[in-house]
Amino acid sequence: MVMVYFKHGELHEIHSVKPNSLSSKKQMADIDSEPLNASTKFVDDVKAKMRQPPYNCTDCNDIDPATSQIGELADGMLLYAIALNRTLASGILNPTGDHVAHFAQGSFEGFTGTVTINQNFTRQPTFLVYGLDSNDQQIVLMKITEQLNNTDTSLPTSVIWSHHGGSPPLNRPVCDYDGSACPPSFAETYLAITLIAIFVPIAIVIVALVLFLRYRRLKEERLNELWKIPFNSLLKSNTKNTALSSRSLRSTATTSTRKTIDSKKDTHRHFFYVLGEDPVAARLHTARPVLTKADCAVIRKMKSTEHDNLCEFVGLSTDGPDFLSVWKYCSRGSLKDVIEKGTMQMDWFFKYSLIRDICEAIHFLHHSSFGAHGWLSSKSCLIDERWKIKVTFFGLDAIKRKEVREQRDYLWLAPEHIRDPLSEPTKMGDIYSFAIICSEVLTKKSAWDLENQNYDIDELIYKLKRGGRSPIRPSLNTEEDQNSSIFVLVKDCWSEEPEQRPSCDQVKSFIKDLNDKKKIQARMKELTEEKKKSDILLYRMLPKQVAEKLKLGQSVEPEVFECATLFFSDVVSFTTLASRCTPLQVIGILNDLYTLFDATIEEHDVYKVETIGDGYLCASGLPQRNGNEHAKEIAEMSFELLKGIKEFRIPHLPNEKVQIRIGIHTGSVVTGVVGITMPRYCLFGDTVNTASRMESNGKPGRIHISTDTMKFLTEVIGGYKTEPRGEVIVKGKGVVETHWLLTPEEQQQSNS
CATH class of the missing domain: 1.10.510.10 (Transferase(Phosphotransferase) domain 1)
Structure with a gap:
């Protein structure tokens, strides 16, 4: 027997249901005995035996009818054997049919499944309920057996009607067959509740929005009042006929503020006032714009803005004769x-x-x-x-x-x-x-x-x-x-x-x-x-060019100067003078003396070579060549040294006069740097020796020069006067003719 159920309202659509979708809408109950799946092998064995001796039914075309009940026959033979064994086991030696029937009651596994013999000595049947799953495959929904005491259903209703929401269909539609018995909808039943649930939240949102907008408007108005400055609140520091007396006005500002604000003079664009206790600067604007909400928002933002390099915005004065923007006063004015x-x-x-x-x-x-x-x-x-x-x-x-x-x-x-x-x-x-x-x-x-x-x-x-x-x-x-x-x-x-x-x-x-x-x-x-x-x-x-080479790690090659003028000097009777002084005093005398010499050299193109005790050596024309000016530079320097030495005084021997001898010679010189740890710039050649001999053979306060220097000063350069000294025995030179270079003072004395 086949039963097909449809949901309410879908009966008229049966003609349009596709075969493949039928499984989602139907449920089949097929009542039949339990299949012979358990005895399949036994049946196959029987068929094979029938083709063997003694039956030899090899030409039988259809043996299925012969074997269709072979399972039940085998179960009957097995039932008799089990009942007989039970009877004999009970001690009955000559069992009758009643005895065997009595012991046949019970269950055993036969060739056709579980065999149960009830109290009526009949086999109790087993019923299977089949259905189709979503893939149209057969499944067992229910197994029904009538036991000796009662009837048992092995599967719940939810499994049987799984394709129908887990419950069997109604025997009568909810809205009846003509739709007149439909129950009222949720909205009809709970109309008032629905309206309240919809409109009350909307009303709450609207009220909250209105309150928020009103709060924001009031807040904006309150903040706008902060930057709106009444014109009558801007007071001049020297105003007397105002709401505040001059005394009270002076009491509100500090002395420094009062001084600075009083010193500021108004211009055609800027004015200076006192607002409350603070000095402010106001800028005059030629136009009176109508401020929109956006403009007011910007001004509120300006009022709350703080930055180290922005002037504090105080507000706007719009109710007076002038439209003013007011800013914090800066005492030092503009840049x-x-x-x-x-x-x-x-x-x-x-x-x-x-x-x-x-x-x-x-x-x-x-x-x-x-x-x-x-x-x-x-x-x-x-x-x-x-x-x-x-x-x-x-x-x-x-x-x-x-x-x-x-x-x-x-x-x-x-x-x-x-x-x-x-x-x-x-x-x-x-x-x-x-x-x-x-x-x-x-x-x-x-x-x-x-x-x-x-x-x-x-x-x-x-x-x-x-x-x-x-x-x-x-x-x-x-x-x-x-x-x-x-x-x-x-x-x-x-x-x-x-x-x-x-x-x-x-x-x-x-x-x-x-x-x-x-x-x-x-x-x-x-x-x-x-x-x-x-x-x-x-x-x-060291000379600059020599020092630069040494700093670069370069070697200084010896250099020949064809013509240069050397200067030697020493202090007359320095040994006797030193014996009258302590060592520190001697050092002080030489330091003061050479400081005078160094200052004089700075004014001329002369290079100081070295000092040895009271001896002083310098040269011109080296290390920097200067043409024929070397003899002139040395001569002029000598004049100034002699002039300066006359005014030189020894602190602890104020009455002692210091005199020097000067010797000058002109000739060729070779220069070079000697030493590595403490390099020295040295002069070599006969010119050095001759200049030294001119100094050692000279006289105090006089300039002793060689013939070469005399010719250079009088013939090459000109303008200088010399005086022959005569022949002098010079060590290493023999008899040499030398001259005195006359200073300007000596020239005046000779002319007079």
């Missing part, structure tokens, strides 16, 4: 004022600090909601009492759009904005203005230094507007030693093309690196100064 006064000493570190502060302010503005400044100039860079830059007049775009620029304001305006005054402010325009301010700081002159130019401001603005490949720019000439990198930065910042100007981030990074480089340069400068000192000391010991 423009400080530069134009010219009284401030500005070293590199101070200039760097000002430039860095301006850059920090621009960097903050460019990375905030305020954006570009648009009106950046040295006038908008204020300086507080700590000499820190405070940039003012930022934000306020609604006011700036209506503001009319003065002619001098164009000195800081980028060329692209001069050509299009109505264009919106740009960050690249601020970078150009920053460069102009830097030029003022570096040169310590006003913007463009118009006072010292051959053009006026009208012509300058015309040239800026015209532009070109080589546009006009401020001069960066300065007499001070400054880092050249800053000038490169300034020139990049005022490039004619905005795209070629660096961004504020790049400028800030460059200035930061510039400070590091400046520290390195300062250290290098110190090292250079120390090196200079070392070089000066080295050059006093």
Whole structure:
């Protein structure tokens, strides 16, 4: 028997159901005896035996009918055998049919499955309920057996009706067969609850939104009151007929504030007031813009903005005769004022600090909601009492759009904005203005230094507007030693093309690196100064060109000078003088004396070779050749030494006069450096010996010269007078004719 069930409402669709989808909508119950799967092998064995002797049924075409009941026959024979064995086992020797039937009750596994004999001596049947799964494969849903006591169902209903939600279908549709008995829907049953659940949250959201908007509006109004400044609250420090008496006004401000605010004079654009207890500066605006909600939001943002390099915004005064923006007072005025006064000493570190502060302010503005400044100039860079830059007049775009620029304001305006005054402010325009301010700081002159130019401001603005490949720019000439990198930065910042100007981030990074480089340069400068000192000391010991070669590790080859003039001198009776002094006093005398000599040498082209005790050797014409000037330089130096020695006094022997002998000779000399650990620049040749003999054979206070020197001074150079001394016996030379070189004083005495 086959039964097919459908859900309510689908009966009329039976003709359109596809065969493959039937399994999802039907359930089949097939009642049959348990299959002979257990006796399949036994049946196959019987069929094989029938084809064997003694049956020999090899030509039987169809033996299935013969074997169709072979399982039941075998189970019957097996049942009889089991019952008989049980009867005999019970002790009955001659069992009857009743005895065997009695012992046949029970169960055993037969060839056709489990065989159960009930109390009626009949076999109890087993029923299997089959169904189809989702793949239309047969499955056993239920196994029903009638046991000796009752009937048992082995599978639950949920398994049998798994394709129908786990429960059997209704015997009558919910809405009846004509749909008139349908129960009310959830919405119909719970209409009031549904409406409340929908509209109450919506009402709550609407009320919350209204309250939030009202709270925000009240908050904005409250914050707007913070930047709205009544005009009558702005008081002059010297006002008497006001709500506050002059006494109370003076009591609210400090003495320093009162002095600075009193010293400030109002201009056509800026006014100075006292607001409460604080001095403030007010900027006059020519236009009265209508402030929108967005503008008010910007102003509130300005009021809450704090930055080390931005001037504190106090608020706006809109109810008075003038439209004023009020800012915190900076006692030192604007950067423009400080530069134009010219009284401030500005070293590199101070200039760097000002430039860095301006850059920090621009960097903050460019990375905030305020954006570009648009009106950046040295006038908008204020300086507080700590000499820190405070940039003012930022934000306020609604006011700036209506503001009319003065002619001098164009000195800081980028060329692209001069050509299009109505264009919106740009960050690249601020970078150009920053460069102009830097030029003022570096040169310590006003913007463009118009006072010292051959053009006026009208012509300058015309040239800026015209532009070109080589546009006009401020001069960066300065007499001070400054880092050249800053000038490169300034020139990049005022490039004619905005795209070629660096961004504020790049400028800030460059200035930061510039400070590091400046520290390195300062250290290098110190090292250079120390090196200079070392070089000066080295050059006093060795000629400069010789010292340079030795520093490079090069060898100094001996050099021949064809013509040079050597100078020898010693102190007359120095041994006797030294015997009257202590060793420290002797050293002091020689130090003072040679200091006088060294100072005299510095004024002439003469090289000091060495000093040995009281002996002093110097030369001209070497190591640096000077043509024929060597004899003249030595002669002039000798005159000054003799003149200076007359005024030389010994501190502990004030009445003792010091005299020197001088010997000079001109000739060829060979020079060279001797030694490695302590190298010395030495002179070699007969000229050295002859000059030494001129000194040793001379007289106190006289200049003894050789014939070669005499001819050089009188014939080659001219202008000098000599006096023959006669023949002198010179060691190693024999008899030599020498001369006296007359000093200017000696020449006057001889003429008189």
